[in-house]
Amino acid sequence: MEVVERQGDYLTMSVGPQHPGSGHMRLIVTVDGDIIVKVKPDPGYVHRGAEKMCEVRTYIQNIPHLERPVIIDSCGILFAYVLAAEELIGVQPPPRAQYIRIIMAELNRIISHMYWLSIYGIFMGHSTMFMWPMGDRELFIDLAASIGGTRVTFSYFIPGGVRNDIPPGFKEKALKTFDYFVKRLKEYEKIYFNNPLVLKRTQGVGVFKREDAISLGVTGPNLRASGVASDTRKDEPYSMYDTIDFDIPTYREGDSYSRAWVRLEEMRESMKIIRQAIDKMEAGPVKQPMRGQIKGKVGEAFARTEAARGTMFYHIVSDGGKFPYRVKISVPSFRNLIAMSHLLEGNRLADMPVIYWGLDYWPVEADR
Amino acid sequence: METFEDFLKRIIVVVFWLLLLLPFIIFPFIFIVVPALGIPLPTANQVLTALLDPLKALPLVNDLGLGPSSLFFKIAAFPGFTFAALVATGIILYERKLMAKVQVRVGPLYAGRFEGILQPIADLVKLLFKELLVPAKADKTFFFIAPSLSLALATALLAVIPLAPDIFIARSEVSLLIPFAIIGLTPLVILIAAWASSNKFAFIGGLRALHQLIAYEIPMMLSLVGVVILSGSLDLFGIVEAQRGLWFILPQLLGASIFYVTMLSELERIPFDLPEADTELVAGWLTEYSGMHFGLLQLATYVKFYALAVLFTLIFLGGWIGPAFLPPFAWLLIKLFFVITFMLLPRAFMPRVRMDQLIRLGWVWLIMLAFVNLFIALVQASIGVIL
Numbered sequence: 001m002e003v004v005e006r007q008g009d010y011l012t013m014s015v016g017p018q019h020p021g022s023g024h025m026r027l028i029v030t031v032d033g034d035i036i037v038k039v040k041p042d043p044g045y046v047h048r049g050a051e052k053m054c055e056v057r058t059y060i061q062n063i064p065h066l067e068r069p070v071i072i073d074s075c076g077i078l079f080a081y082v083l084a085a086e087e088l089i090g091v092q093p094p095p096r097a098q099y100i101r102i103i104m105a106e107l108n109r110i111i112s113h114m115y116w117l118s119i120y121g122i123f124m125g126h127s128t129m130f131m132w133p134m135g136d137r138e139l140f141i142d143l144a145a146s147i148g149g150t151r152v153t154f155s156y157f158i159p160g161g162v163r164n165d166i167p168p169g170f171k172e173k174a175l176k177t178f179d180y181f182v183k184r185l186k187e188y189e190k191i192y193f194n195n196p197l198v199l200k201r202t203q204g205v206g207v208f209k210r211e212d213a214i215s216l217g218v219t220g221p222n223l224r225a226s227g228v229a230s231d232t233r234k235d236e237p238y239s240m241y242d243t244i245d246f247d248i249p250t251y252r253e254g255d256s257y258s259r260a261w262v263r264l265e266e267m268r269e270s271m272k273i274i275r276q277a278i279d280k281m282e283a284g285p286v287k288q289p290m291r292g293q294i295k296g297k298v299g300e301a302f303a304r305t306e307a308a309r310g311t312m313f314y315h316i317v318s319d320g321g322k323f324p325y326r327v328k329i330s331v332p333s334f335r336n337l338i339a340m341s342h343l344l345e346g347n348r349l350a351d352m353p354v355i356y357w358g359l360d361y362w363p364v365e366a367d368r
Numbered sequence: 369m370e371t372f373e374d375f376l377k378r379i380i381v382v383v384f385w386l387l388l389l390l391p392f393i394i395f396p397f398i399f400i401v402v403p404a405l406g407i408p409l410p411t412a413n414q415v416l417t418a419l420l421d422p423l424k425a426l427p428l429v430n431d432l433g434l435g436p437s438s439l440f441f442k443i444a445a446f447p448g449f450t451f452a453a454l455v456a457t458g459i460i461l462y463e464r465k466l467m468a469k470v471q472v473r474v475g476p477l478y479a480g481r482f483e484g485i486l487q488p489i490a491d492l493v494k495l496l497f498k499e500l501l502v503p504a505k506a507d508k509t510f511f512f513i514a515p516s517l518s519l520a521l522a523t524a525l526l527a528v529i530p531l532a533p534d535i536f537i538a539r540s541e542v543s544l545l546i547p548f549a550i551i552g553l554t555p556l557v558i559l560i561a562a563w564a565s566s567n568k569f570a571f572i573g574g575l576r577a578l579h580q581l582i583a584y585e586i587p588m589m590l591s592l593v594g595v596v597i598l599s600g601s602l603d604l605f606g607i608v609e610a611q612r613g614l615w616f617i618l619p620q621l622l623g624a625s626i627f628y629v630t631m632l633s634e635l636e637r638i639p640f641d642l643p644e645a646d647t648e649l650v651a652g653w654l655t656e657y658s659g660m661h662f663g664l665l666q667l668a669t670y671v672k673f674y675a676l677a678v679l680f681t682l683i684f685l686g687g688w689i690g691p692a693f694l695p696p697f698a699w700l701l702i703k704l705f706f707v708i709t710f711m712l713l714p715r716a717f718m719p720r721v722r723m724d725q726l727i728r729l730g731w732v733w734l735i736m737l738a739f740v741n742l743f744i745a746l747v748q749a750s751i752g753v754i755l
Contacts, residue, residue, distance in 0.1 A: 013568040021647040034723060123647045125638050125720035131471035197639055197719050349572070350722045353647040 010037055017045050021123065021353045025337075025363040027344075034348050039341040043334075047367040054327035059085050059294050062324070064155045069331075070365045071152045073112040075104045076307030077365070080314040081327075082157040083238060083303035088296035088318045089159050091288045097161035098240040099281040100147070104156055105305075106270040106277075107144045111137055111152075112308035113263045116360050120260060121192060123353035124201055129192045136184055139177045146170060159294070161287025171278050178271045185264065193264065202257035206343045206355035209254060216339050219332045220310020221262040222359055226254035232306040244276045256351075256358040263360075295322050309333055309360050333366035372479055372490070379493060442537045447530075449523050449671075456670035457488035463712050470716040491663075498659035506656065507564040514561035515657065515664035521557060522668040524550050525675035530604055532688045532697040543604045544596065547679060548589055551634060554672075555581040558643060558653050561665075565656035573652030577636075577643040579723055583730030584633035584640075590738035591626035594745030595683055604679075608687035617684040619748050622741040624684045626734050631676050632714060633726070635669065639718040640726060677707045 012030045016022030026042035050069055054062050066081055067074035079101065086093065093101070114137035121129025141151050147166050148154030156163050192198055208218070213226035223230055229250045233241045249265030251258035296318035304313045310332025317326040336359040343355050402409060410418070410428050418425035429435050442448055461476065465483065468475025476484025502511060528543035530536035540546060555577045562574025596602060598619065599610035607616075617624045633640040644652030657665055681687055681703045688696030721729070 011568060011572075015648075020650060121719075125641060125645065125647070126718065127467065127638075128471050128716050129719075131473060135472055191717055195717070195719065197721060200725055201719055201722065348722060348724065349648055350642070350645065350720075 015352070016042075021356070023361070023363040024367075025361075027340075027352075027356070029344075029349070029352065031349055034350070036344050036347055036349060036352065039344040041337050041341055043337060043363060043366055045367065046364045050368040051327050051329055054324055056323060058322050059089060059159060059296065059324065062327070063158060064153070066329075067153050067155065068364075069368055070112075070307070070309075070362055072115050073108050073308040074153045074155075075101075075108040075157060076112065076305070076309075077312055077329075077331075078157050079105055079239075079307070080303040080305040080312045081316075081329075082159055083305065084301040084314045084316045085159045085296070085324075087301035087303070088299065088316060088324075089290075089294055090297060091160035091290060093161040093239075094285045094288065095240065096165075096281055096284040097286045099277045100162050100166055100286060101157060101239055102241065102244070102277045103166070103274050104144065104147060104154070104162070106273050107140055107147075109270050109308045110267050111140050111144065113267050114140065116263060116308075116357070117188075117260070120354075120357050123357050124198065126192060126195075126198070129188070132184075132188065132191075136181060139181065143170075143174055143177055146173070158287065160290055161285070163287070165286045174274065174278065178275065181271065182268070185268065188264070193260065199257065201351075201354060202260065202358075203253075203255055205256045205351050206347060206358060207253070207255045208339065208343060212342065213254065213339070216342060217335045218310070218339050219335060220306065220308075221266060222259060222310065222336060222339070224248060224250045225259040225262045227252040232304050232311050236304060238303070238305060240277075240280075243280060244273055246273050246276075256354050259358045259360075293322055295320060296324065307332065309362060309365065310335070329368055331365045331368065333360075333362045336361040337366050375490070439537075443527075447535050448526055448537055452523065452526055452671045452674050453667060455674045456667060457492070459670050459673055459708055459712075460491075460666075461485070461488050462708070463715075466709070466712055467716060495660050495663035500659040500661055501656070503566055503656050505566040507566065510560050510564035511656075512661075514557055514564060515661045515668070517560070518554070518557045518668040519664050519671065521550055521553055522671040522675065525672060528604070529675060529678050529682070530608075530687075531678065531700055532695070533605075535697060539605070540603070542602045544592065544602045544607065544683075547675065551588075551672075552581075552585060554634075561657070562653040565653070567656050569649040569651075570653045570655045573643045573645075573649050573655070576645075576649075576723060577653060580633060580636075580640065580642060580726060583727045584630040584734070587626050587730060587734035587738045588630035588634065590735065591623045591630065591741060592683065593738075594620050594623045594741050597742075597745045597749050604682050604687075608682055608689060611686040611689055615684065615686040615689075620684065620741065620745065622737060622744065624680075626738050626741065627680065627684070628711075629729075629734065631680065632711065633730075635673055635676065635711075637673075637711070638715045639721050641720060642723055642726065645720055673708075673711070677704055677711060680707050 010030045010032050012028065014026060015029050016026035017024055024046040026045070028040040028042060029036055030038040048068075050066060053065055057065070062081065062085075063078065067078045070077045114133045118130045118133035118137070121127070121133070144154065145151050147170065148156040148163075208222065208226045210227045213223050214228060218226075219230070227250060229248050231248045232238075233246075234248055246269045249262050249269065251261055296316070298318060298320040300315065300317045302313070302315050304311055306312070311330075312332065313330035315326075315328040315330070316324050319325040340356060340359055340361060343359070344352060347355060398409070410431070414424075414428060418428050426435065430438075434440050436446075444450060461484070464487070465475045467473075476487035478484060479490040480486030502508060525547050527537050528540050528546045530539075530543075558577040559574045562570045562577070565571075595607060595616050598616060599607045601607055601610065610616075636643055642652075643649075644654055646652070649655070654662065654665060678700070681700060685703045685707065687703075688700045690696070690699030690702075694702075
């Protein structure tokens with residue numbers, strides 16, 4: 001329970017961790033009338049020591065628990081780990097496995113963005129925009145489940161390839177879904193993205209200048225919405241992304257509206273990537289067999305990939321044993337948290353959910 | 369998992385115990401207190417016959433002064449509170465089904481055999497059985513008063529709103545003004561509820577409700593001045609009768625639009641549900657209310673919804689006027705259905721606006737357009753569109 005008490009001319013209130021507009025985190029918000037004066041983020045409610053847990057588990061055992069922080073983008077958070085672990089273990093995934101990885105990673109990107117979009121809709125009180133993407137997201141979950149076996153946490157990427165081949169008939173099913181979804185995205189634009197009230201609520205709200213975005217270290221769609229065409233898939237191509245032709249949607253404005261458009265366009269690009277990956281895939285093995293105890297060679301490895309929220313970076317140190325010596329995960333969400341208080345101050349209280357969720361901050365990922 | 373049948377069984381058990389225990393209170397009351405006060409009572413034979421034959425029950429009720437022509441019946445049953453509450457629960461169900469259809473869902477489905485038709489009753493029973501939580505630092509008197517006060521104000525709106533030439537509670541020369549006098553009081557109740565909750569989110573919600581009043585109240589009144597000029601009457605009967613030739617929505621389309629927007633604002637419906645914006649203020653001024661308190665507040669909102677929908681029908685859509693093959697009341701209900709649908713739809717495709725945007729909308733656009741509308745009405749009256 002919150003008791004009304006005024007400190008000076010300000011009202012301080014605690015948004016979260018039990019608040020419909022917060023995730024597993026707390027924002028201590030000080031308001032002057034309707035204007036937010038100060039925001040103090042209070043993360044850490046869902047810290048589970050994912051990095052420390054890696055040190056007492058083998059390279060394979062690490063896979064299931066590492067994807068728990070972002071279950072809606074489980075392949076995104078796992079991709080970089082698998083790349084770094086492969087470097088230490090010394091295995092190369094076959095080309096077919098690399099394409100399958102691209103398919104899964106992009107499917108996860110769409111699933112994650114759809115989740116984001118539906119919550120973004122309801123945060124402005126647009127209940128139809130909550131229901132539609134949540135419903136259409138199931139189609140992509142079905143597609144991913146037909147490959148990975150479960151709905152969200154697939155544990156599908158393993159060092160040396162992927163767990164199993166894609167099922168027969170996947171291509172037809174996927175193309176059918178994409179054809180439907182392209183039409184559906186146009187309806188989204190009509191009801192939401194070109195809705196005059198949505199424009200009023202999001203345009204010019206939470207403007208993230210290009211210089212600020214770069215200096216605060218924001219990555220991913222938020223950075224691209226501020227006019228920086230930076231995407232790890234293009235800048236440092238990994239896993240066959242260099243053979244695929246796709247664009248990086250970039251907007252100059254840096255406001256909440258362009259952050260929404262970046263993600264909408266990214267879903268289109270993801271479908272384009274999956275179409276190409278399916279075509280380019282050739283028959284062959286999907287994993288390199290490994291026997292005996294898997295050990296990493298002494299040394300360290302880095303990997304950087306583009307997850308749905310931004311750049312996912314792994315640094316793994318190995319002492320030659322069966323467990324990694326140290327696993328450091330650098331997640332995009334924590335950078336968004338730093339940016340959040342920067343963006344919220346000076347805005348109106350009603351804009352808080354719009355800016356907060358517009359950054360796609362995922363508390364569990366930030367806390368790890 | 370508890371099925372709906374189990375749920376009903378549980379209710380039946382409760383009713384059983386009530387029936388078993390209440391005679392200890394009711395029978396002493398009937399046989400000791402009432403004779404002592406000298407109130408005439410029907411005999412047991414009459415009561416038992418009346419249970420089987422409604423026609424015989426009518427004179428008994430009339431004897432007690434509660435017959436269909438009595439003021440008590442009009443206020444409590446029809447066209448007063450009970451009818452309004454029934455329509456309000458109907459609106460709740462209709463809203464949920466309508467939203468579900470727009471959002472490609474099924475909506476309430478299991479309560480009742482057909483399309484979840486008993487869902488409002490299930491919700492009501494659920495709310496009745498829920499615990500009433502009161503915050504430790506709440507101002508308990510006002511916290512308990514606010515829900516009843518809110519419902520009382522909403523019901524008071526019905527007093528002067530006629531549903532047909534012969535279906536009304538009270539007549540007044542200025543029956544157009546009385547509802548707006550009552551509407552002006554609602555933010556006060558919201559502020560009482562918000563302040564008594566002793567909750568920051570509720571407090572901000574209450575203040576927002578006050579700001580919202582500033583934004584919509586003036587254009588709401590101004591938008592109806594055109595109708596008053598055209599009909600030459602402040603009486604709702606007079607306004608309806610003046611629409612024999614032409615419904616006011618055609619000459620007064622601008623006024624009707626302004627009234628529609630302000631109506632949504634008064635009802636705190638999306639896109640104007642700022643006082644209870646759930647993503648930033650949890651539930652706004654409703655945050656601390658639970659159980660039947662919450663139920664009463666919701667019921668008050670929807671009774672007000674019904675009252676304003678009827679007002680819109682009467683003022684702009686000719687009320688009960690229609691071809692003679694249907695009774696006037698039926699025409700009103702048909703028009704009311706369309707008005708309610710039209711009022712529910714914005715929730716499906718609109719987000720919430722911000723407070724500064726709402727105040728700008730109210731003060732810059734709506735008031736200006738209301739004056740334009742006033743001018744249009746003056747021109748129409750001078751060239752004689754209606755009369």
